[in-house]
Amino acid sequence: MxxxxxxxxxxxxxRCELRPEGPLPGHVAIIMDGNGRWAxxxxxxxxxxxxxxxxxxxxxIRTASDWGLGALTLYAFSTENWNRPRNEVDFLMxxxxxxxxxxxxxxxxxxxxxxHFGRRDPVPASTLKEIDRAVSMTAGNTGLDLNxxxxxxxxxxxxxxxxxxxxxxxxxxxxxxxxxxxSFRRFLYGPEIPDPDLLIRTAGENRISxxxxxxxxxxxxxxxxxxxxxxxxxxxAEAIRxxxxxxxxxxxx
Numbered sequence: 707m708x709x710x711x712x713x714x715x716x717x718x719x720x721r722c723e724l725r726p727e728g729p730l731p732g733h734v735a736i737i738m739d740g741n742g743r744w745a746x747x748x749x750x751x752x753x754x755x756x757x758x759x760x761x762x763x764x765x766x767i768r769t770a771s772d773w774g775l776g777a778l779t780l781y782a783f784s785t786e787n788w789n790r791p792r793n794e795v796d797f798l799m800x801x802x803x804x805x806x807x808x809x810x811x812x813x814x815x816x817x818x819x820x821x822h823f824g825r826r827d828p829v830p831a832s833t834l835k836e837i838d839r840a841v842s843m844t845a846g847n848t849g850l851d852l853n854x855x856x857x858x859x860x861x862x863x864x865x866x867x868x869x870x871x872x873x874x875x876x877x878x879x880x881x882x883x884x885x886x887x888x889s890f891r892r893f894l895y896g897p898e899i900p901d902p903d904l905l906i907r908t909a910g911e912n913r914i915s916x917x918x919x920x921x922x923x924x925x926x927x928x929x930x931x932x933x934x935x936x937x938x939x940x941x942x943a944e945a946i947r948x949x950x951x952x953x954x955x956x957x958x959x
Contacts, residue, residue, distance in 0.1 A: 720939075721765075721768065721769045721772050721773070721939045722772055722773070724769075724939050724940055724943045725772075725773045725943070726943050726946045726947050726950065728950055729950070730773060730774070730775060730946060731775070731902075731903035731904040731926075731946060731949055732775070732776040732777065732900055732903055733775070733776055733777040733778075733779070733899065733900050733901065733902045733903050733904075734770065734775060734777070734778050734779075734902065734903065734904045734905075734906065734942075734945075734946075735778075735779040735780075735781075735902040735904070735905045735906070735917070735918055735922075735925070736766065736778070736779070736780055736781065736905075736906045736907075736908070737781045737905070737906070737907040737908065737911075737914070737915060737917055738759060738762070738763070738780060738781060738782070738908060738934040738937075739907060739908050739909040739911055739933075739934055740755075740908050740909030740910075740932075740933030740934045740935070741755030741756045741758070741759045741933070741934055741935060742755050743755070743909060743933055744758060744759075744933040744934070744935045744936070745758070752794055753793075753794060753797050755934075755935055756794075756797065756798065756801055757801070758935035759934050759935045760801075760805060761935070762934055762935055762936070762937045762938065763780065763805065764809060765938055765939055766778070766780075766937065766939070766942060767780075767809075767813065767818070767850075767852060768816070769939040769942055770850055770852075770942075771816045771817075771818055771849060771850045775850055776850070776851060776900070777850065777851040777852075777853060777899055777900065777902075778850060778851070778852055778853070779823065779852075779853035779854075779855055779899075779902065779918065780852075780853070780854060780855060781855045781858065781915075781917050782802055782854050782855055782856045782858075783798055783802065783824075783855075783856045783857055783858070784855075784857075784858060784859055784915065784916060784917070785824075785825070785857060785858065785859030785862050785916070786859065786915075786916065788828075799829070799830050799833050800833075802833060802836075802837075802854075802856060803832060803833040803836040803837075806820075806836045806837065806839075806840045807836055810839070810840045810843060810844075813840075813844065813852065814843055814844050814847065816849060816850070817847045817848060817849030817850070818844060818847055818849050818850045818851075818852050819844045819845065819846075819847040819848070819849065819850070819851050819852065820840045820841050820843075820844045820852045820853075820854065821841060821851060821852070821853045821854070821896055821899075822837050822838075822841055822853075822854055822856060822895075823853050823854065823855040823856070823858050823863070823895040823896055824854075824855055824856045824857040824858035824859075824862075824863075824895065825857045825858075825862060825866070826857070829856070829857050837854070837856065851899060853896060853899060855917070855918075858895075858917075859916045860914075860916045860917055860918055860919030860920060861916055861919065863894060863895055863920065864919070864920055866893075866895075867890065867893035867894050867920075868893075870893040871885070871890060871893045874893075894920065894921075901921040901922065901923070901924070901925060902918060902921060902922055902925045903925065903926065903949070903954075904925065904926050904927075904928060904945065904946065904949045905917075905918070905922055905925045905926070905927045905928070906928050906929075906930065906942075906945045907927070907928070907929050907930070908930055908932055908933060908934045908937050909930075909931070909932070909933050909934060910929060910930070910931040911929070912929055914927070924954070924956050924957070926949050926952055926954065928945045928948055928949060930944070930945065
């Protein structure tokens with residue numbers, strides 16, 4: 707049975723019919739880019755692009771769950787996004803809060819476990835409340851790990867990890883001479899989540915934008931010209947098929 711989908715439903719769901727043959731990546735991370743360009747191309751305000759992207763977010767989460775992926779990490783709001791116009795920032799705070807509120811029952815029914823990657827300050831209390839509710843409600847689920855990178859930055863994560871590690875050193879819980887990559891990892895936001903196998907960026911930009919920079923040392927990167935509001939299950943399938951055709955040597959011959 708495909709994890710996250712009832713057996714009697716699996717055969718008729720169009721998303722399942724799109725599922726690539728062969729082994730799938732265990733962890734897919736996505737930079738959801740292009741909402742503003744999507745809106746501008748239609749002479750709409752940038753906020754309209756974010757609203758349109760909700761369909762893509764929901765479909766990709768459902769698809770990842772139906773296909774049995776182990777983890778999906780979505781770049782919902784970066785530490786740099788605070789520099790955007792105030793009205794856009796305020797909208798994104800409420801948008802993510804409302805999306806979780808609207809979809810949490812469905813995600814919970816799908817056995818999806820939600821986690822938050824990122825700093826809490828200065829996220830509004832109402833948004834944090836909804837994130838915490840989703841994390842708490844789904845904590846015991848065993849299906850897809852849905853990691854929401856919200857108020858997240860790769861460099862910020864490393865700095866926060868270094869602070870935690872420093873405090874552990876002062877408390878004598880860690881011996882400096884015994885520190886290595888594995889022991890440092892436990893201070894990251896999601897230490898038990900495996901590194902992404904595949905990082906997808908929409909809208910054609912060839913950069914990772916401070917996203918999972920510690921975890922992505924050997925992640926396969928796939929860039930598509932498709933703008934995020936237009937991204938659907940078939941685009942995810944295309945990215946995975948491209949990934950399946952690569953040789954992952956991890957520094958080996």
